[in-house]
Amino acid sequence: MIKEKVFGKILPYLLILPSLIILAGVVFYPIAASLLRSFKLEEGGMGMDNYLYFFTDTIQRHNIIYTLQVVMITVLLAVGISYFLALFLRFSNSWTSRLIGRLYLLPRFIPGLVAVNGMITVIRDSGLINRISRLFGLEIKLGLMYNCKGIVLMNLWFNIPFATMLLAAALSRIQNSAIEAARDSGAGKLQILKTMILPLTYRDIFITATFVxxxxxxxxTTPYLMGGNNPQMLGISLYSQFNNGHYERAAALSVIMFLFSLLSAVVYVYTNMKKSEWEKGNG
Known part of the structure; x- marks a missing residue:
């Protein structure tokens, strides 16, 4: 009897042990190995030089600032546009909203490399828009290649459908009866948005921003094909460090990128903790 009880207690752990072993080998070990390697110096020994390099070298510091700027602009535009698009899909019964509701996820099914290449053929200075403008005696050059504008534009292509899907799901939880009751009491559209809809979707807005x-x-892919040589996005900088044989610096940059992602994970956890307060309107 005692053996059966002991076996019953350890059985669940035995069942998940294979998954834990795989997780440790595929996830935890590479992270630990990269972290350890990031402190190794190319000339030998251990130290913080690989990390200091990215914050003291002018080019690398500009890469970090440039990446954060591009990402934050993408987050603000993607979440803002997606939220209003989700509102339109949720509260409009027009044929336009129904059509958009069926089509807005299509960009997610186009391979990234294909989408970027297609965008390049349209917006580059000698692309489709420029050739069409020449037919009317114009010379339109958008200037969207090899700078942050084109990268942000392409990021919006990829992220707006995804963000809209998350926010539309959040808005779908709001009951029509609650909206109708607010209208019957004399509340206008802006008042309903401010006092009812936004408090109920704060958490989802922050979660969407975190994922973006x-x-x-x-x-x-996007910064590699559409970005310039200086400054560079961190993904390209990481590739350059690795390709040039600076494996320790590449490991350090991987850790830095992970720490930036960890900050967004903290926001995700915080929004989940504040969920009940926001829904009550006390946050």
Whole structure:
């Protein structure tokens, strides 16, 4: 009897042991190895030089600032546009909203490399828009290549459908009866948005922003094809360090990028903790 009780207690742990072993080998070990390697110096020994390099070298420091700027602009624009698009899809019954509701996720099914290449053929200075403008005697050059403008534009292509899906799901939880009751009591659209809809979706807005931030922080394809040589996004900088044989610096930059993502994870945890307060309107 005692043996059966002991076996019953350890059985759940035995069942999840294979998953834990795989998780440790695939996730935890590479992270630990990269962390350890980030402190190794190319000339031998251990130290913080690999980390200091990215904050003291002018080019690398500009890369970090540039990446954070691009990512934050992407987050603000993607979440802002997606929120109003989600509002339109949720509260409009027009044929336009129904059509958009069926089509807005299509960009998510286009491979990233194909989408970026297609965008380049349209917006580059000798692209489709420029060629069409020449037919009317114009010379339109958008200037969206090899700078942050084109990267942000492409990021919006990828992130607006995803963000809209998350926010639309959050708005779908708001009952129509609550909105109708507010209207019957004389509340206008802006008042309903401010006092009812926003408090009920604060958490989802921050969560969406967190996912958009993390997905763009280490992006590679878009900045590689559309970005300039200086400054560079961190994903390209990491590739350059690794490709040039600076494996310790590449490991340090990986840790730095992880720490930036960890900050967004803290925001995610905080928003979950504040959920009940926001929904009550006390946050």
């Amino acid at each position: 931030f993390m997905s763009n922080l280490g992006s590679f």
